[in-house]
């Protein structure tokens with residue numbers, strides 16, 4: 001089954017009005033050269049409005065987080081999914097490892113966020129991945145199944161018809177240490193297998209992104225793996241030329 005590559009930029013807590021404008025104009029200048037690849041950027045929430053207005057055609061807007069609450073209300077500091085929709089978001093990251101590790105997001109909470117996002121018409125990008133300690137103790141598959149099952153059990157396999165999964169080994173995020181082609185493909189094949197255990201057709205069409213120190217010099221190798229359908233890019237998404245070079249790797253592998 002052919003899946004369109006998705007290359008998504010997670011800006012994390014970075015940016016300013018000036019830096020964002022420069023980054024977006026750099027992306028706009030080259031976006032047409034990667035026309036077969038879906039591009040998406042996730043700025044900090046306060047910039048969603050200005051970034052959404054400045055985005056070039058064909059670049060989707062995503063948020064980095066949302067509240068799990070079904071309805072807006074007395075939840076100081078939180079952002080509701082209806083607000084993200086109102087500002088033009090199509091995607092939202094859920095369960096990024098920094099949210100899990102630094103803000104105590106449990107598998108359960110992540111599943112609630114995923115469900116709320118979908119209920120409100122957003123496409124969740126479910127981030128999952130093991131720590132170095134978990135990998136070294138041979139627990140990678142156990143951790144990936146636990147994180148994925150929490151969502152499958154709550155929302156069902158049908159929900160993956162409009163969801164994206166990002167495999168992000170925690171030890172590779174922001175460390176400059178990338179998973180090898182073999183490690184990444186093995187994890188992706190394992191995840192696709194878990195989805196296929198519930199529904200093979202849906203598993204075949206779900207986009208699985210790799211994230212973790214993906215750069216222009218390793219993107220082609222990673223994206224050429226059978227079960228890798230694009231990337232979630234942190235640091236390298238803050239430089240237009242790097243982000244576009246990564247997208248160009250996906251473009252060169254795109255099936256017309």
Ligand code: PEP
Pocket residue numbers: 010012168172173174175176211212213214232233234235236
């Ligand atoms: C991320 O933040 O999701 C990420 C993959 O970061 P980096 O590319 O910097 O490792």
